[in-house]
Amino acid sequence: MEISKRIEKLRELMKENQMDAYIVSSFDAHQSEYVAKHWKGREWLSGFTGSAGTVVVTLDDAGLWTDGRYYIQAEEQLKDSGIQLFRMMDPGVPFYSEWLAQTLEEGSTVGFYGETFSVRLVERMKKDFSKKNMGLNIENDFLDVLWTDRPELPQTPLFLHDVQYAGKSVVEKLKEVRAYMHENKVSHYLLSSLDDIAWLLNIRGSDVPNNPVVIANVIVTQEVCYLFVDSKKVPHDVKIGLEASGIKIDDYRAVYDVLSQLSAGQIINFDAEKTNVLLEAAIPAAVKKMESSNVTTRLKAVKNPIEIQNMKNALIRDGIAMVKFIKWMKENIATETITEIDAENQLEAFRNEQENFVGPSFDTIAGYKDHAALMHYKATEDTQYQLENKGFFLVDSGGQYLDGTTDITRTIVLGEVTERQKRDYTLVLQGFIALSRVKFLHGATGAHLDVLARQPIWQHGIDYKCGTGHGVGFFLNVHEGPQSIRTDLNPIVLEQGMILTNEPGIYLEGQYGIRIENMLVVAEAEKTEFGQFMEFETMTYCPIDLEGIDVSMLNPSEKNWINHYHQAVYGALSPSLSAAEKKWLANETREI
Numbered sequence: 001m002e003i004s005k006r007i008e009k010l011r012e013l014m015k016e017n018q019m020d021a022y023i024v025s026s027f028d029a030h031q032s033e034y035v036a037k038h039w040k041g042r043e044w045l046s047g048f049t050g051s052a053g054t055v056v057v058t059l060d061d062a063g064l065w066t067d068g069r070y071y072i073q074a075e076e077q078l079k080d081s082g083i084q085l086f087r088m089m090d091p092g093v094p095f096y097s098e099w100l101a102q103t104l105e106e107g108s109t110v111g112f113y114g115e116t117f118s119v120r121l122v123e124r125m126k127k128d129f130s131k132k133n134m135g136l137n138i139e140n141d142f143l144d145v146l147w148t149d150r151p152e153l154p155q156t157p158l159f160l161h162d163v164q165y166a167g168k169s170v171v172e173k174l175k176e177v178r179a180y181m182h183e184n185k186v187s188h189y190l191l192s193s194l195d196d197i198a199w200l201l202n203i204r205g206s207d208v209p210n211n212p213v214v215i216a217n218v219i220v221t222q223e224v225c226y227l228f229v230d231s232k233k234v235p236h237d238v239k240i241g242l243e244a245s246g247i248k249i250d251d252y253r254a255v256y257d258v259l260s261q262l263s264a265g266q267i268i269n270f271d272a273e274k275t276n277v278l279l280e281a282a283i284p285a286a287v288k289k290m291e292s293s294n295v296t297t298r299l300k301a302v303k304n305p306i307e308i309q310n311m312k313n314a315l316i317r318d319g320i321a322m323v324k325f326i327k328w329m330k331e332n333i334a335t336e337t338i339t340e341i342d343a344e345n346q347l348e349a350f351r352n353e354q355e356n357f358v359g360p361s362f363d364t365i366a367g368y369k370d371h372a373a374l375m376h377y378k379a380t381e382d383t384q385y386q387l388e389n390k391g392f393f394l395v396d397s398g399g400q401y402l403d404g405t406t407d408i409t410r411t412i413v414l415g416e417v418t419e420r421q422k423r424d425y426t427l428v429l430q431g432f433i434a435l436s437r438v439k440f441l442h443g444a445t446g447a448h449l450d451v452l453a454r455q456p457i458w459q460h461g462i463d464y465k466c467g468t469g470h471g472v473g474f475f476l477n478v479h480e481g482p483q484s485i486r487t488d489l490n491p492i493v494l495e496q497g498m499i500l501t502n503e504p505g506i507y508l509e510g511q512y513g514i515r516i517e518n519m520l521v522v523a524e525a526e527k528t529e530f531g532q533f534m535e536f537e538t539m540t541y542c543p544i545d546l547e548g549i550d551v552s553m554l555n556p557s558e559k560n561w562i563n564h565y566h567q568a569v570y571g572a573l574s575p576s577l578s579a580a581e582k583k584w585l586a587n588e589t590r591e592i
Contacts, residue, residue, distance in 0.1 A: 003047050003081040006146060010045070010057055013142045020108035021058045021100055022142060026051065028215075029115040030194050031274045033479055034362075036208050036215065037151040039116065041143040044150075048077045050376060055083065056096045058103065065096045068465025069375040072509055089465060097128040106132045114138035114278040119270075119291070122277045138277060157233050158205040158214045160241050161475065165403050166202050167306030170245040173200050173299070177220055180295045181269070188262065189295075190270040191218040192279060195477045196296040201227065201247060203238070204475065210362050211477050212400055217255040217279075224248050228255040255279065262287045271297070297482055300473070302497040307404075307474045308521060311499065312539055314356065314404030315519065319541035319569070320576050321350040321399070326412060326543070327584045333414050334389045340366045340379035343387065343395065351399045361398035361405050361478040368393050372411070372513030375466060375505075390415035392425075392512050392548070398478055407478050407501055408540055409517035413547040423460075424506045425514050425548035430456040431504040432516045433561050435468065435485070435536070439525055442532040443493055446485035446500070453485070453504040462506055469500040472519060494534060498522045502536070516544060538565065541572040543588040551592055563591050 014022050024046075028039035034051055042048070046055045046064055050073055053066035062083045066074050074085050086093055094102065100110060110129065114122075117138070126136070144150065163169050177200065181189055191197050194213035198204055205214035216229040227242065230252050234242075239249060250258070259279065262268060264286035270279075272291040283289060303311065325347045332338065344366040351357050367377045368385045372394035379385075387393055393414050398407040411425065431453035438452055446469065453468045467486030470479050482492040485500055494500075503517035518540035525533040543566060551559070566589035574582045 003045070003083070006045055007057055007062055007082065009146050010142060011059055013140075013145060014057070014059065014111065017111065017137065017140060018109060019111040019137060020104050021056060021110045023096065023110065023112040023117075024055045024057075024143065025112070025116045026053055027116045027118075029276050030192050030215070030217075031118050031276065032194055032208060032211075032213075033477070034208055034211050036154050038153050041116075041147065041150075044147055045143070046078070046083055047081055048074055048083075049378070050074065054096055056100065058100075061103070063096065063099070071465070072374050073376065095124075095128070097125040101128045101131055101134065104132065104134060107134065108132070109135045109137055111137040111140055111142075113141040113143070114281065115141075115276045117277050119272040119275050119277050119280045123272070138281075153215060153230070154207040155230070155233060156206045157235050158203050158229070158238060159235075160238055161198075161202045161204045161402075163202065165306075165310055165475065167304040167310075170200070170202050170242075170247070173202075173296075174220065174225055174246065176299055177295055178222055181220070181222065184269065184290065185267060186269040186290060187221060187266040188268040189220040190259070190268055190275060190279070191220070191294060191296065192276065193271065193274040193294060193297070195473055195480065196274075196294050196300070197227075198476060199300040199474075200296050201225075201242065201245075203242075205233070210360050210400065212358065212475060213477070216252065219255065219258060226250055226255075226258065228252050228258075256282045259283050293482065300476075301471060301480065301483055302495050303474060303499060303521070304497070308497065308499075310403035311405075311474060311519075311521075314399070314401040315406055315539050316541055316572050316576075317354040317356075317401070318351065318399050318406040318408065319573050321347070321354055322408060322410065322542040323573055323577065323581065323585055324350045325395075326410065326545075326588075327581060329393070329412060329414070333387055338387045340368055340371065340384040340387070341381070343393070344379060344397075347395065347397055354399070354401070356402040358400040358402060358475075361400045361407060365394065365396035365409075367395075367513060369512060370510050372515075373507040373509050373511060374513070375507060387414060391417060392421060392514060394513050394515055396515060396517065400475060402475060405473050405475055405478055406540075407472055407517065407519060408542060409503055409505075409515045410542060411514045411516060411545065411548065413545045417548065419550075421512060421514075422548060422550045423553070424457075424462075424508075426550045426553045427456045427460060427462070428504050428506055428514050428516055429544065429549060429562075430554070430558060432502060432518075433558050435502045435504070436518065436520065436538060436565075437536075437561055439533055439535045440494075441530070442534050444534070445490055445493055446483060447487065447489050449494075450485050450487050453502065457504070457506055464505045464507060466505075468504055469502050469520075472499045472501060494522050496522055496524050496534070499539070500536075514548075518542075538568075541569045543569055543585065546588065546590070546592060549592070554592075559592055566590075
């Protein structure tokens with residue numbers, strides 16, 4: 001069915017149900033960034049495949065709201081669909097609920113399926129719609145009617161994540177949550193976000209591609225922890241292990257019944273950003289609701305020493321795979337036919353040789369020429385380029401290992417590059433180095449540091465429309481909060497043990513893209529009379545392509561940083577390489 005036909009059918013349902021607009025989000029029932037195919041309704045309806053975006057359909061118009069990572073991609077994929085692109089990060093662009101309040105008549109009704117919208121998002125919509133006395137209908141999942149071949153919910157089994165990797169047992173983690181509950185006089189704690197649940201119960205699965213999570217809900221009390229999950233997905237030995245840790249397993253949808261049976265005097269805590277509005281609606285009015293960010297999000301953001309050491313081990317093996325890949329690419333590009341998908345497959349094959357590898361941590365971004373300017377490009381048989389012995393090739397990829405999650409980007413010089421390309425590559429490198437080596441006073445947030453990575457490229461009137469860094473989970477989601485490094489005023493203080501990425505870039509539409517990315521862990525530096533100072537320890541080991549650098553642009557301290565980094569790369573990776581690979585790596589990490 002063509003996109004225009006799907007929207008036409010949706011409008012027929014809207015008219016039958018007296019709705020003036022219908023909204024389709026990118027989220028699942030757990031407000032996940034990446035979702036199982038069952039919940040990819042926005043993609044099915046619009047044809048836009050990016051991970052973030054919201055489609056709004058009125059009886060006369062249709063629009064897609066997405067962020068700066070996807071502007072170029074969205075423009076291409078929405079062509080001839082009848083859906084207008086709203087660049088939501090641009091000045092003056094209204095949020096979609098503001099746009100609806102401006103567009104619709106007084107007393108109009110807006111519909112959406114409540115399971116795919118958070119409590120906080122609905123609160124914002126209600127505020128915007130109140131200006132025109134507009135109503136909400138949150139019960140109808142129209143996609144279930146229209147999407148006749150909609151994929152079923154995943155049925156893959158879950159498994160226990162061994163404490164030798166996790167560093168803390170389920171009992172220890174539940175004790176921390178219950179201490180928070182006791183301190184705040186909370187009787188019930190509702191957890192709906194999948195990575196929080198996986199972390200708390202030391203369980204993993206494959207319900208969401210590239211994210212080793214399990215579709216479930218959890219309610220914690222002082223006496224028991226309920227896991228609401230499809231029982232067919234719980235193997236007998238896993239069930240025994242969970243029950244031994246005080247976990248009671250119930251049906252996935254039984255969470256609504258348990259919530260509805262809460263009584264006056266009880267207090268339930270949940271994260272309004274992560275809990276869908278239908279779950280909240282199931283809670284009786286007499287029950288006191290306490291909204292706050294998930295305590296588990298804060299707890300899992302600060303990695304324990306065992307997790308950090310495991311992550312370092314995983315990153316060394318990941319670096320070995322990357323070295324093998326870059327060597328293969330450089331040595332074969334002039335003589336073999338290599339496409340973007342060939343490169344992606346070869347990199348995964350090298351990772352697959354590494355111990356504890358489970359799968360990719362996200363869809364690999366393997367972009368040549370102008371494809372690299374699409375921040376979240378995904379090569380297909382129809383769109384892929386054949387690589388040539390010239391220009392830049394950007395590969396942003398990562399692995400899920402039992403002992404960690406990795407995320408790395410390298411921009412590889414395949415041959416001749418222009419002076420402008422070398423200048424831009426070097427500007428990105430300078431911002432990357434500035435953030436890597438910063439020392440800062442405890443209390444700083446990522447927003448305080450973001451300018452360091454942007455300053456060199458800002459000096460040339462260039463910017464990138466995305467964050468500079470994000471948190472990374474431990475054998476969990478590659479994008480993990482609450483910490484980040486971006487211009488947004490995120491109030492989260494950077495604490496010892498938090499892991500983030502450092503990934504500035506330059507993206508020129510229709511020309512090329514450049515990004516360099518490492519993972520960093522926040523560490524304590526010296527403590528003085530002025531307070532505790534912090535710094536970043538680099539965790540990623542992989543050469544940065546020296547052929548892309550205009551060395552004349554670097555000052556002595558920048559040269560010194562990259563030389564020391566390359567010494568560390570060679571020292572960490574060479575023991576696991578063959579003689580030929582060592583020789584190649586020695587040249588790639590030579591002093592400049």
